[in-house]
Each structure stands twice: as C-alpha cells, then as structure tokens.
Amino acid sequence: MSPKPLDYESLNENVKKVAYAVRGELYLRASELQKEGKKIIFTNVGNPHALGQKPLTFPRQVVALCQAPFLLDDPHVGILFPADAIARAKHYLSLTSGGLGAYSDSRGLPGIRKEVAEFIERRDGYPSDPELIYLTDGASKGVMQILNTVIRNEKDGILVPVPQYPLYSAAISLFGGSLVPYYLEEEANWGLDINHLRQSVAAARMKGITVRAMVIINPGNPTGQCLSEANLNGLLKFCFQENLVLLADEVYQQNIYQDERPFISARKILLDMGPPMSKEVQLVSFHTVSKGYWGECGQRGGYFEMTNIPAKTVDEIYKVASVSLSPNVPGQIFMGLMVNPLKPGDISYLRFVAESTAILESLKRRAHIMTDGFNSCRNVVCNFTEGAMYSFPQIRLPPRAIEAAKSAGKAPDVFYCLKLLEATGISTVPGSGFGQKEGVFHLRTTILPAEEDMPAIMTSFKKFNDEFMEQYEDYRGYSRM
Amino acid sequence: MSPKPLDYESLNENVKKVAYAVRGELYLRASELQKEGKKIIFTNVGNPHALGQKPLTFPRQVVALCQAPFLLDDPHVGILFPADAIARAKHYLSLTSGGLGAYSDSRGLPGIRKEVAEFIERRDGYPSDPELIYLTDGASKGVMQILNTVIRNEKDGILVPVPQYPLYSAAISLFGGSLVPYYLEEEANWGLDINHLRQSVAAARMKGITVRAMVIINPGNPTGQCLSEANLNGLLKFCFQENLVLLADEVYQQNIYQDERPFISARKILLDMGPPMSKEVQLVSFHTVSKGYWGECGQRGGYFEMTNIPAKTVDEIYKVASVSLSPNVPGQIFMGLMVNPLKPGDISYLRFVAESTAILESLKRRAHIMTDGFNSCRNVVCNFTEGAMYSFPQIRLPPRAIEAAKSAGKAPDVFYCLKLLEATGISTVPGSGFGQKEGVFHLRTTILPAEEDMPAIMTSFKKFNDEFMEQYEDYRGYSRM
Numbered sequence: 001m002s003p004k005p006l007d008y009e010s011l012n013e014n015v016k017k018v019a020y021a022v023r024g025e026l027y028l029r030a031s032e033l034q035k036e037g038k039k040i041i042f043t044n045v046g047n048p049h050a051l052g053q054k055p056l057t058f059p060r061q062v063v064a065l066c067q068a069p070f071l072l073d074d075p076h077v078g079i080l081f082p083a084d085a086i087a088r089a090k091h092y093l094s095l096t097s098g099g100l101g102a103y104s105d106s107r108g109l110p111g112i113r114k115e116v117a118e119f120i121e122r123r124d125g126y127p128s129d130p131e132l133i134y135l136t137d138g139a140s141k142g143v144m145q146i147l148n149t150v151i152r153n154e155k156d157g158i159l160v161p162v163p164q165y166p167l168y169s170a171a172i173s174l175f176g177g178s179l180v181p182y183y184l185e186e187e188a189n190w191g192l193d194i195n196h197l198r199q200s201v202a203a204a205r206m207k208g209i210t211v212r213a214m215v216i217i218n219p220g221n222p223t224g225q226c227l228s229e230a231n232l233n234g235l236l237k238f239c240f241q242e243n244l245v246l247l248a249d250e251v252y253q254q255n256i257y258q259d260e261r262p263f264i265s266a267r268k269i270l271l272d273m274g275p276p277m278s279k280e281v282q283l284v285s286f287h288t289v290s291k292g293y294w295g296e297c298g299q300r301g302g303y304f305e306m307t308n309i310p311a312k313t314v315d316e317i318y319k320v321a322s323v324s325l326s327p328n329v330p331g332q333i334f335m336g337l338m339v340n341p342l343k344p345g346d347i348s349y350l351r352f353v354a355e356s357t358a359i360l361e362s363l364k365r366r367a368h369i370m371t372d373g374f375n376s377c378r379n380v381v382c383n384f385t386e387g388a389m390y391s392f393p394q395i396r397l398p399p400r401a402i403e404a405a406k407s408a409g410k411a412p413d414v415f416y417c418l419k420l421l422e423a424t425g426i427s428t429v430p431g432s433g434f435g436q437k438e439g440v441f442h443l444r445t446t447i448l449p450a451e452e453d454m455p456a457i458m459t460s461f462k463k464f465n466d467e468f469m470e471q472y473e474d475y476r477g478y479s480r481m
Numbered sequence: 482m483s484p485k486p487l488d489y490e491s492l493n494e495n496v497k498k499v500a501y502a503v504r505g506e507l508y509l510r511a512s513e514l515q516k517e518g519k520k521i522i523f524t525n526v527g528n529p530h531a532l533g534q535k536p537l538t539f540p541r542q543v544v545a546l547c548q549a550p551f552l553l554d555d556p557h558v559g560i561l562f563p564a565d566a567i568a569r570a571k572h573y574l575s576l577t578s579g580g581l582g583a584y585s586d587s588r589g590l591p592g593i594r595k596e597v598a599e600f601i602e603r604r605d606g607y608p609s610d611p612e613l614i615y616l617t618d619g620a621s622k623g624v625m626q627i628l629n630t631v632i633r634n635e636k637d638g639i640l641v642p643v644p645q646y647p648l649y650s651a652a653i654s655l656f657g658g659s660l661v662p663y664y665l666e667e668e669a670n671w672g673l674d675i676n677h678l679r680q681s682v683a684a685a686r687m688k689g690i691t692v693r694a695m696v697i698i699n700p701g702n703p704t705g706q707c708l709s710e711a712n713l714n715g716l717l718k719f720c721f722q723e724n725l726v727l728l729a730d731e732v733y734q735q736n737i738y739q740d741e742r743p744f745i746s747a748r749k750i751l752l753d754m755g756p757p758m759s760k761e762v763q764l765v766s767f768h769t770v771s772k773g774y775w776g777e778c779g780q781r782g783g784y785f786e787m788t789n790i791p792a793k794t795v796d797e798i799y800k801v802a803s804v805s806l807s808p809n810v811p812g813q814i815f816m817g818l819m820v821n822p823l824k825p826g827d828i829s830y831l832r833f834v835a836e837s838t839a840i841l842e843s844l845k846r847r848a849h850i851m852t853d854g855f856n857s858c859r860n861v862v863c864n865f866t867e868g869a870m871y872s873f874p875q876i877r878l879p880p881r882a883i884e885a886a887k888s889a890g891k892a893p894d895v896f897y898c899l900k901l902l903e904a905t906g907i908s909t910v911p912g913s914g915f916g917q918k919e920g921v922f923h924l925r926t927t928i929l930p931a932e933e934d935m936p937a938i939m940t941s942f943k944k945f946n947d948e949f950m951e952q953y954e955d956y957r958g959y960s961r962m
Contacts, residue, residue: 002724004724004726004761004763005631005693005694005724005725005726005763006630006631006726006763006765006790006791006794007791007794008791008793008794008797010633010693011630011631011633011794011797012629012630012631012632012633012656013633015629015630015797015801016797018800018801018804020800020803020804045584045806047579047583047584048582048583049579049580049582049583050578050579050583050584051579052579053579053582055550055580055581055582057551060548060549060550060551061549063548063549064545064546064548064549064552065545067541067544067545067548067811068541068542068544068545069541070538070541071545071561074561076557076560076561077561079557079560079561080552080555080557080558080560080561096779097531098528098530098531098532098533098534098779099530099536099779100536100777100779100780101529101530101534101536101775101776101777101778101779101780102528102529102530102531102778102779103526103528103531103771103778103779104779137618137781137805137809138805138806140804140805140806141805144804144805148493148496148655149487149492149493149496150486150487150492150493151493152491152492152493152494167804170801170804171804174629174801174804175493212486212491213486243483243485243486244486245485245486245487280485282485282486282487284487290584294582295582296581296582297582297583297584297806297807298577298579298580298581298582298583298584298585298807298809298810298811299581299582299809299810299811300618300807300808300809300810309487310487310488310489312489313487313488313489313492316489316492316496316497319499319501320496320499320651320655322501323499323501323621323625323648323651323652323655324618324619324621324622324625325526325619325621325778326778326779326781327781328618328779328780328781328809328811328812329779329780330548330779330780330809330811331809
C-alpha cells in the first residue's frame with residue numbers, strides 16, 4: 001500500500017532536513033530524566049523566568065490592567081495598582097481598536113510602532129519610520145518571514161556565522177535554501193575576519209550558489225561576544241560590495257557585561273557611513289522582549305525594522321504577515337513598554353530601575369563566575385561572556401574520549417554533554433548543534449541559573465569534567481594545549 | 482546594476498503569488514477613507530472585539546492575575562478579583578514553569594493540552610491523547626504548519642472548498658503547492674457533492690497533480706453553512722478511498738444559530754465509522770480562542786489535534802514547532818479557559834453564562850437580521866447563516882454594471898464593493914477573494930456589527946444596492962432570476 005500523505009516517507013523533505021539542537025537529543029533526554037525524578041538544571045534555552053528570574057513589576061501591572069480593562073472603572077483599582085500603571089494601561093488601550101481581544105493591523109499597532117521608532121531614533125541618533133517597523137510574535141518569527149522572502153531555491157545562499165544560533169540553519173533548511181558558513185575566530189574573541197568571509201562567498205560561488213544575505217548575531221549567540229565597530233564597518237562594506245542584505249539579530253542589545261565594547265547597532269554604523277552605502281545597503285534588524293533584563297520569552301513580542309528596503313517589498317512582507325492576521329497584542333504592549341520605559345519622577349520609576357539593575361548586575365556577576373569556573377577546569381578554555389546570555393567553553397576532548405564516543409555512536413560533544421547531564425543534571429547544548437570547526441568541541445550553557453546556585457553548579461561541573469578528563473586521558477598524559 | 486536581494490524582482494516568487502483578500506484592496510481603501518475622517522464599518526475580518534463585543538469577564542480576570550502573580554500574595558486581591566478567578570490563576574500558573582514569561586514546551590503547556598484532550602473527549606465521546614494536541618498562536622499558524630509539512634512541490638495538490646477562507650489559497654501559494662478547488666453548492670445550502678469532488682480530483686490528476694489533502698471549513702467561512710452528518714460521512718469515505726489527509730477547520734464550532742444541524746466534529750464521525758476507516762484516515766482538526774463567544778482574536782490562541790498520524794511525523798512537527806520556541810503563553814491559558822469553563826456552583830458561573838449566552842443569542846438575531854436584510858434587496862439572494870460569523874449574499878450584477886467594472890479596470894464584485902464602501906462606509910470583502918464560479922458574484926460581511934447598529938446598516942446597504950441596481954439595469958429591464 002502506498003504511504004499516506006502524513007507518513008514520514010511522504011513528508012516535505014525540507015521539513016525532515018530541519019535540525020534544531022536547542023531542543024534536540026540532550027533536551028529530550030533531560031526531559032526524560034526529569035520525569036524519572038532527577039533534578040535537572042535547564043541551561044539549554046535562554047529562558048530566564050524558567051530559572052527563577054522574576055518579571056519586572058511595572059510592565060506586568062500595565063498588561064494585567066489591559067487584560068482586565070473593567071478594573072479601570074473600579075473605584076478600588078488604586079489599592080492594587082499604582083497610578084502610572086493605570087495611566088499607561090489607558091494609553092495602550094487607546095492605541096488598540098477593541099483592546100487585547102481584537103486583531104491589530106498585521107504589522108502591529110501603529111501607536112506602538114511609533115514608540116519603537118522613537119526608541120530607535122534615541123538609540124542611533126537617526127530618525128526611524130514606523131511604517132518600516134513590523135511587530136512580530138518574538139524575533140524568531142520575524143527572522144523566518146524575512147528568510148522566506150529572500151530564499152527562492154536551493155541555489156540561494158545565506159551567510160551564517162559558525163557557531164550560530166540554530167534558528168538560522170533550521171529556517172534555511174525549511175525554506176529550501178543553502179547555508180553558507182563563515183567562521184567566527186575564537187582566538188580573536190569570536191570576531192569575524194573579512195578575508196575569511198570573502199573566502200566563504202567565493203567557495204559558495206564555486207558551487208553555483210548565489211549568496212544573497214548575511215546574518216550577524218550581535219551580541220553573539222552562542223558565543224557571547226560584542227562585535228567591534230571596526231568589524232561592523234567592515235562587514236557592512238562587504239555587504240555593499242557583494243550585494244547582500246544584512247540580517248542583524250540584535251536581540252541581546254541590552255545584555256552587555258563590560259564597558260570596552262558597548263552595543264552599537266548595525267543600522268547606526270551604516271547610517272554613519274553616509275552615501276552611497278547608507279542609501280544602498282539593505283538591512284533588516286531584529287529585536288525582542290524575550291531577552292534584556294525583561295526575559296519575557298513566553299509573551300512572544302518582537303519587531304523588525306527595515307532599512308533601504310523598497311516600498312513594493314515592504315508591501316509584500318505586509319501581505320504575507322496578513323495571512324496569519326496579527327501578532328499577539330499583549331506581546332506588542334510588552335514591546336511598547338520595553339522601548340518606552342518609565343522616566344525619572346514617575347511613581348514606579350525607582351522600583352523599576354532597582355529591579356532591572358539588580359537583574360543586569362547579577363547577570364554580569366554570573367557571566368564572570370561561569371567563565372572563571374570553566375577556565376579552572378581541566379582541558380576547558382572559555383572566552384568571557386561580553387554580552388548575551390551564554391557561555392560557550394571549548395572542551396578539549398582527549399582522543400580516547402573521542403573513540404569512546406564513536407563506539408557509542410555519538411558525536412564526541414554529544415557524548416560529553418550526555419555524560420554531564422547524567423552525572424550532574426546540567427542540561428547543555430553540544431557545540432555541534434551550532435556548527436563547529438572540524439575537530440573542535442564546545443558546549444553552550446546559559447548564564448541564567450540563579451546566582452546563589454551558581455557556585456554549586458560550577459563545582460559540580462568541575463568535578464564531572466575533571467574526572468571525565470582523568471578517565472579518558474591516556475597514561476602517557478594528555479597535556480593541556 | 483543588478484537588483485538587490487530584497488528588491489521586488491528578486492523576491493521568492495511564492496511570496497509574490499500569495500493573495501490575501503481579507504486585507505486586500507478593499508481593506509486598504511477603507512483604511513485610507515478612515516484616515517480622511519470617514520466613518521468605516523469594518524466587516525471584512527471576523528474581529529468581534531473591534532466592533533464592540535466585550536470580553537468575557539472571568540477569563541480576563543484569570544489571565545490578568547497570571548500576568549501579575551504578585552497580586553496573589555496581596556491581602557487586598559479579593560477586593561478586585563473573585564475567589565474562583567484567583568484559584569484558577571493559581572492553577573494555570575502551577576502548570577507553567579516560570580509563569581507567563583517563560584517559554585513553554587514548543588507544543589504548549591502539558592497541563593493545558595490535557596484540558597484540551599478532556600474537552601475533546603466530552604465533545605466526541607472518544608478519548609483524546611494530549612501528546613497529539615499541539616497548542617498554536619491562533620489556528621492559522623497551525624494550518625500553515627501542517628500545509629508546510631504536507632506540500633513538497635507544485636505537483637502536490639490540496640483540495641480546498643470554493644468559496645474558501647483565503648488563508649488556504651495564500652498558504653498553498655507560499656509553500657509552493659497547487660490548490661485544487663471543489664465547489665460548494667449554493668443551491669444545496671453550500672453543501673458539498675461527492676461526485677463533484679471526484680471530478681475535481683480527476684481533473685487535477687489529468688494535470689499531473691498528486692492530490693494529498695482535503696480542507697473542510699465547518700461551520701463554513703465565508704459561507705456560514707453547517708455540514709450535515711451525511712456530508713461528513715461521505716467526504717471521510719472519499720478521503721479514505723483517495724488516500725487524503727483531512728484538514729478540518731472547525732474554529733466556528735461554538736457559533737451555531739439553528740438546531741436542525743448541530744456541529745459535529747469530523748473526528749467524531751470518523752471514529753463512529755469504525756475500522757478500517759477510523760484507524761486509517763489521517764485527520765488534523767483545528768480550533769481557536771478567536772471565535773465562539775470569546776472572540777479573543779488578539780490573544781492568538783489555538784490548537785490542532787492529530788488523529789492517525791504516525792509518531793515519526795508527530796515528532797517532525799514537534800521539531801519544526803521548536804524552531805519558533807513556543808506559542809505565546811497567555812494565549813495558551815485562554816485556550817485552557819475555553820475548553821475548561823466554569824461549572825454550576827462556581828461563584829462566577831452565572832455571570833459567565835449570562836455574558837456568553839447574551840453574545841450567542843445576539844449573534845443569532847444578527848444572523849437573521851442580515852440574511853433577511855440582504856434578501857429584501859434587489860438582485861441579492863442569501864442563504865441563512867447557520868453558523869460561523871459571516872453572511873455571503875450573491876449579488877446578481879446587471880450586464881451594464883459588469884461592463885462599467887471592466888472599463889474601470891476592476892473585477893465586477895470589487896467594483897460593487899468599492900462603490901458600497903464609498904457610499905456607506907461598509908467595508909466588505911468581494912467574493913472573488915474567496916473563489917467564485919464563473920460569472921457569479923458575492924460579497925462577504927461579518928455579522929458582527931453591534932446589534933443596535935444593524936438595522937441602520939442594512940437600510941444603508943439596501944439604499945445603496947437598490948440605487949446601484951437601478952443605475953445599471955438597462956431600460957429593457959433586468960429581471961431578477
């Protein structure tokens with residue numbers, strides 16, 4: 001009998017090709033162990049609230065009031081809600097046509113897109129047009145929509161950093177394009193080398209691939225670096241010369257843990273360059289409410305901003321966005337709150353600042369505890385997490401560990417991470433899920449476990465790692481490189 | 482100079498092919514007129530809250546508390562919230578791991594999927610497995626994911642009713658498949674004729690198309706009919722014989738305005754049939770919080786349930802869902818509330834019943850006012866809206882109106898609907914956006930304008946229509962067929 005339409009053998013091949021390591025084998029095994037009663041420390045996804053981070057009070061008050069607008073007419077509302085939250089809820093409700101239960105325009109509420117444009121202008125020093133800002137259900141949905149617009153067939157190539165966040169490889173597979181890797185330089189603090197970029201493009205062209213877009217993730221995921229101004233400048237020139245649209249994943253722009261290299265948006269650098277480049281290079285930039293000190297992942301709020309994209313294309317993107325009607329409205333309001341925060345003098349201002357500073361300062365300390373912890377381990381080296389939410393230590397596996405992995409039918413880093421999970425409950429993602437240079441192994445953890453748990457986690461990691469290395473280093477001794 | 486990657490001429494052709502009438506030319510023109518100060522009655526989208534429908538109080542109280550969990554510790558919470566809303570908020574928060582700000586499992590929260598399964602079991606009389614229920618950001622996202630899984634290339638055909646809700650044609654274009662139309666029979670109350678279905682499949686096969694799936698929308702959009710048990714039985718047998726997966730869009734299952742043909746799910750009919758069919762026919766059923774008497778469109782909550790889909794495929798669908806991490810969590814909680822409503826004896830029960838009954842009863846009255854109003858107009862005939870939220874009158878355009886449309890460079894129904902919009906502010910969708918038999922014209926309106934406004938709207942419509950007909954009927958007289 002012939003297979004049925006939804007039997008595995010008759011599915012869309014692009015669907016089957018998708019790989020998504022962040023919730024892959026390690027995550028599934030961790031979920032199993034959790035069901036069996038083992039305590040699991042989930043560091044596989046940047047999901048701060050799941051690891052105990054408390055939501056910021058003010059935005060939650062505002063959105064709660066928007067969900068229950070009848071409270072605004074209740075004479076007792078002031079007992080539970082401060083006046084500025086009440087005022088802000090009224091403001092956002094006035095931007096909707098029918099409250100949170102009505103579909104918005106498919107691009108998002110015009111009033112919130114205006115607030116986003118004002119935020120971008122304050123950040124970059126250049127005006128931004130709300131008509132070129134589309135709100136989305138989290139940044140991932142925006143990235144997917146743009147990739148779907150760019151990719152025509154398997155001969156269209158997208159330059160993606162390696163290591164990369166696997167959203168990119170997954171979406172490129174799903175839409176039937178080709179991923180063209182460019183390697184980040186671990187020794188140069190995960191910066192990028194324009195000559196290598198050029199070689200990647202040349203190699204792709206030799207295979208008949210038209211490279212059409214370049215992805216950057218700044219601050220980096222999983223690598224945690226902040227790209228330098230010189231790097232951004234160089235890659236924008238490269239996009240200009242090579243006729244590439246730049247997709248700038250800047251979702252971690254609020255997560256910066258050092259002062260030497262502040263976040264600078266790709267858009268600011270581009271506009272600083274002046275014509276012809278500032279008028280020519282096509283750029284789409286992504287942001288979200290899931291990261292920063294907000295961590296409101298479950299709300300699914302985000303936006304993308306288009307620079308130098310022709311009106312006809314903007315219309316096409318609008319049309320496709322319309323097919324799924326509108327991004328969720330509460331998530332849009334979180335986006336508004338994020339880009340238009342409280343100001344000095346507002347009743348809730350001091351509390352808001354105290355809460356957000358506490359989160360950011362703690363993340364910064366956790367970044368240090370983790371990096372230092374990894375660097376104290378045998379055969380482990382790790383760059384400092386300058387930004388974002390991840391630590392990406394290199395694990396120098398002894399040859400006998402690699403052989404043992406092979407016998408177990410596992411990639412060496414998967415083998416290591418599974419052993420780590422079984423021994424300690426720490427659920428990480430093997431570096432191979434993000435792309436790796438040949439013969440080099442990493443793992444990714446978030447820096448999100450509660451600060452008070454962090455020393456114990458790093459002690460537990462070190463104990464596992466050092467015993468693992470002991471076990472697999474041969475008797476001749478395996479010297480740390 | 483060669484076009485840039487996001488110039489119109491170099492976009493993905495499938496993106497360009499997408500057509501989406503619900504927010505097409507008429508909607509854009511209506512938005513323009515609104516900006517110019519004209520009062521517009523938006524009946525183009527089933528968006529109840531935008532037309533004044535109030536949200537149900539209890540679910541909004543629960544979700545507001547989930548957004549502001551710190552209120553649950555406030556001794557004054559009982560002043561603003563009833564005890565059952567507080568209890569329910571605690572229940573849903575206990576199902577999350579980290580509240581609304583944490584990503585859930587990519588399939589949705591297990592506890593809510595269990596509540597959905599229990600609802601389906603109560604509705605159909607057969608147990609349902611939570612592992613085969615995936616929560617989504619509204620039903621549209623689920624439909625798109627399943628179509629993306631089924632469609633491999635342009636030779637894969639999807640049977641879609643005509644007239645249809647244009648989500649289907651749009652998504653099939655986007656994923657590069659072929660739409661295979663089957664016509665609903667206006668004279669048979671928009672039922673379907675299995676012989677015609679067979680002819681559609683045969684005609685598609687002649688063109689080399691492999692028909693893989695069949696879509697039904699029950700209750701119908703835009704056509705408002707409830708499919709009979711005999712119709713459902715026949716089409717399920719047809720799917721069995723022809724090896725088609727059935728996609729059952731059942732988002733209007735709570736919107737029923739007559740007693741002769743209650744809603745029956747495709748799943749119940751399938752399981753009633755017994756083996757081999759009940760074990761063989763692949764079925765995916767869709768539901769949402771956007772419709773019913775909830776109308777919570779902006780929250781974007783929905784689910785799909787899979788029947789007879791092999792585990793390996795279920796895993797693939799999980800994997801692809803993981804790429805965008807998780808559906809929004811507040812929308813999941815609305816889904817939970819919808820499938821697990823209050824029970825007699827609960828503090829808020831009577832209020833909840835009063836609110837929901839008032840909405841449903843009013844919708845029923847509006848369905849009558851609209852149908853009767855249309856049928857009182859010259860050259861307009863309209864089936865009764867048995868279910869869903871739409872009225873789909875046939876407009877019998879005189880030949881001179883068709884000529885005038887041609888001269889204006891418009892499709893005849895678009896011409897009529899634009900004139901209607903300019904004259905009355907009523908924003909409808911031309912029937913051609915849903916597919917039409919050759920030479921037959923309709924428009925779609927929702928039945929959602931406020932009940933007190935309805936008589937004036939229908940009077941205004943009748944005045945416009947009858948004058949329009951007067952103007953374009955030639956002197957020989959154009960007799961109503």
